[in-house]
Amino acid sequence: MQSRRTSRIRIKVLVAKVGLDGHDRGAKVVARALRDAGFEVVYTGLRQTIDQVVAAAIQEDVDIIGINQHEGSHIHIARKLMQKLKEAGAEDIAVVMGGSIPLVDVEPLKALGVKEVFLPGTPIAEIVRRLEEIVKGGQIASEAEA
């Protein structure tokens, strides 16, 4: 299936808050910084379910879902999100996470299919660079498939 995504110049990101975690400072600062860096950004607002996030990502036709998490339920969320994306046939949307996540949880998250984990103190420029790499990498892979 050819998505509009591959022919788009600007990268489109869905910044999402899942569950009851109300810490949205990081999500909002990153959303705004990505917009300033030329990304197209959609923000879900607080207290979203995984199903709502998946539906929004498909409807908005985003390249990346960025989950911001400060509660400590990141592994639970990642497991469920990856499964729901697969069920929706949208596993080509890359997932990244950021927030208060212990270093020891980074590898387990990547093993679940999360492309990158941004820990507190990560410069915005670094986030921008990695998101560009991830989308570019995905495009090369899908072109090779075609």
Place this chain on the structure above:
Amino acid sequence: MKLIEREKMTELYRGEAKEEIERSLRRWEQEVLPEWLSRMPEREKEFVTLSGVPLNRLYTPLDLKDHDYMQKLGFPGEYPFTRGIHATMYRARIWTMRMFSGYGGPEETNERLKMLIRAGETGLSLAFDNPTLVGVDPDDPLAEGSVGIVGVSVPTLLDMEVIFRDINLGEVTTNMTINPPAPVLLSFYLAVAEKQGVPYDKIGGTTQNDPLKEFIAQKTYVFPPEAAVKIAVDVMEWSVKNLPKWNPVSISGYHIREAGATAVQELSFTLADGIEYVRQLMARGMDVDEFAPRLSFFFDSHINFFEEIAKFRAARRMWAKIMKEWFGAKKPRSMWMRFHVQTAGCSLYPQQPWINIVRTAIEALAAVLGGCQSLHTNSFDEPFRVPSEFAAKIALRTQQIIAYETGVADVVDPLGGSYFVEWLTDEIEERAWKYIDKIEKMGGMLEAVKKGFPQREVEEAAYKFQKEVEEGKRIIVGVNAFREEGEEDVRRVPLLEFNQEEVERRQVERVRRVRASRDQERWKRALDELERAAERGENVMPYVLNAVKAHATLGEIMATLKRVYGTYAEPPYF
């Protein structure tokens, strides 16, 4: 007239003394300074505080022009309370060491509380998990995966009983960081006290119960703004009449600051929230001196040392003035700003985590020099998770070192009279009044919140701060400076480990057992009565207490209130 006379009497520097200092300063600036500046140029063009207040090189008596001692400072225990609310401050009694704690189920939290009491903490403070904070039971779909993570899960009276097993509620004071469900958690606590045989007039503690800052910052809102304030004021009104030692509200700047506000915004928004609650209580026909002594406050202590101290001192002076001059309070106690402080969670980083111990110590010192009544010190592992026992103990010991080794608690307001601190106190006060003025013109904080004004201000400040860090204008040790190669190993600190899935299963099972084993008729009647009372606009507190005693769960009581008052969702903007 009388005021002017007094001002002249206690103006610190005047006449010949002032002229001589002025002459000498000019000479120093012209003859001494230039050579130093060329030989040792200054590090920055402009020095500013964390909140962006520009700082001079040096402060002298000339910066306290027109500074009238009796008007601005006076004596501790007397209006305007700048120097402290008590005459003897920490010489009589050290602040309360109150560590915010709770995780897992009530069993885990009971153990943690008892450990902290053994380690010498002098007050309790409960941290609740997210489902409890927004008032849903552990088997609610929204709670899945969240039970017991950021605090303790308390969906039933039975859970509260377990938390305080072997702890006498007549001998401790307990803070509960709870907002929309405050009437429910307070009722759980009261029902446990009754079971322990402790009378209401012996029960001391605090319910945070500050809904306005939920919309600005903490975001555990449930009800729409008007209804949220109504319910919170219900708790305040009922507590003032029934619980003489209870603080029914903790008007909180902490979360506002953590969400990115400056010190000035934290101070002014908190005071504006307080003003709103005072007006609401007076609108119910209460006398200001009846309830004002029970209002309490909660601030952040960030890393910019003197700015924080100045903020605390300005806060006391401003609140005293508001209570006396705006609301006509007569009792000195009504003018006291009693406040709890927590060191800044947002100033801690996962990089080289041990150095967070140092940040916390400095922030705690500022809180003490600012005259706080109680203090929580963060643990160094909090960028990762709820603290381990080891980390929590270091944080408590930090307070004990400040209290018993450093000597800073031995003199009242030891920084009073510092040209710099007094100037900065005045400066922060002046800037905060401007914000309060703006909010007053909008019709008060409830209206300002509905317009999204403080929300936008805080987001702007958070973004500005992040940009300054990115541009290297703000140095954060270990993050954008003094980084260490291979520090990943250091970041693998031993964290608190507990089986969250097991806790969640246990909590789900317990709430279901409670629902199955209660007197169903009594339970149903209690919830019906609550709903009718809410519909009639009555104070909900007695009805919530009755429902709790009939073993209604947190989620059931909140669902009943939501049916009457509706719910709130923030528009998703950034």
